[in-house]
Amino acid sequence: MAIEVRVPTILRVYTGGQKSVNAEGDTLQAVITNLEVNYPGIGGRLLDDSGLRRFVNVYLNDEDVRFLDGLNTSVGEQDAITILPAVAGG
Amino acid sequence: MRFDSLLQSVGHTPLIGLPRLSPSSDVRLWAKLEDRNPTGSVKDRAALNMILQAEAQGLLRPGCTLLEPTSGNTGISLAMVAKQRGYNLICVMPENTSVERTQLLTMWGATIITSPAAGGSNEAVRVAKGLAAQNPDWVMLYQYGNEANAQAHYDSTGPELLSDLPEITHFVAGLGTTGTLMGVGRYFRDHKPDVQIVAAEPRYGEVVYGLRNIDEGFIPELYDASLLTSRFSVGPLEALKRTRQLLEIEGIFAGISTGAILHAALGIAKKADEAGQVADIAFIVCDGGWKYLSTGAYEGTIEEAETKIEGQLWA
Structure with a gap:
């Protein structure tokens, strides 16, 4: 079961420059664990001891996972995950 | 009305x-x-309240200079209010914003300092914070952290x-x-x-x-x-x-x-x-x-x- 994960420019050093990679897992946590297997180093840029890093936003089909179930959010085959750094608006 | x-x-x-x-x-x-709203955006509410609150706190004197990082609308609103209340305004604005924003800011009397496109408003915030540190007599209302911004909408x-x-x-x-x-x-x-x-x-x-x-x-x-x-x-x-x-x-x-x-x-x-x-x-x-x-x-x-x-x- 492959889930599309869109990777921001700043993290593409870990994905060989790929904008989008496939990962497996039935929760966001499992997907990130799987990403780390194939793209070593990326996991540590996304997570710290407390969970998702403060300036990392992750969206499941455009919805911020912090307002779903965080790392426990269920993901399925039709889903797309987008990772973006937090930036200023206004 | x-x-x-x-x-x-x-x-x-x-x-x-x-x-x-x-x-x-x-x-x-x-x-x-x-x-x-008077300048055509929701930001008039926040800009007006930030200036009124700063006045109430004694932070502003006639002729003083305001500094603000903005991708445009807040700057335009602040420029309009500042002109009415007798202040100068310097906006730090990313270069990748529409030309109309620059025209409107200039029209209402603001001075614009551009920040690099890469990094967007993050860069504008960084540049403005640096300028504020170098110019202690300028007042940065700082829309991202100013409670009067949110309070305008509460009120x-x-x-x-x-x-x-x-x-x-x-x-x-x-x-x-x-x-x-x-x-x-x-x-x-x-x-x-x-x-x-x-x-x-x-x-x-x-x-x-x-x-x-x-x-x-x-x-x-x-x-x-x-x-x-x-x-x-x-x-x-x-x-x-x-x-x-x-x-x-x-x-x-x-x-x-x-x-x-x-x-x-x-x-x-x-x-x-x-x-x-x-x-x-x-x-x-x-x-x-x-x-x-x-x-x-x-x-x-x-x-x-x-x-x-x-x-x-x-x-």
């Missing part, structure tokens, strides 16, 4: 039903037309919405400084806590996320996630599509960020309708489309328009 001065006319904006975009008579969308936008739409179930607005969502969110938490507060966050082109390090990210000091029910990221294609629908179907000529907000509002409306719920969904029309005509957002196909606004700070 009569007011003693332009500044007193800030707010009191109309709430307009959208009978044709609403999915049914049970699930209704309502547009709050913030483009009806005006929230009460206006509840008064015009007592049956409100959802409020949707853009997430930039977070001031609108925090102020209105807090108002409803205190006065009608079952109202869902939904954030629509613009997703820009890659250049805007061009940080050197993920730890250089930025979260406005005003942001309190506990006030939000959900938060959606909306890309330029959806934002443009909805901006045009709003014009074609309901006749409202809005800026591109409003399209992103409408996209989130329509998603909520669809879900409510499918679940057989009754919903009254109010959303913010941040500004009119005038300032974005030069971007090409309203011409040609949606895909052509998307290419034209790629790399621009369109919200």
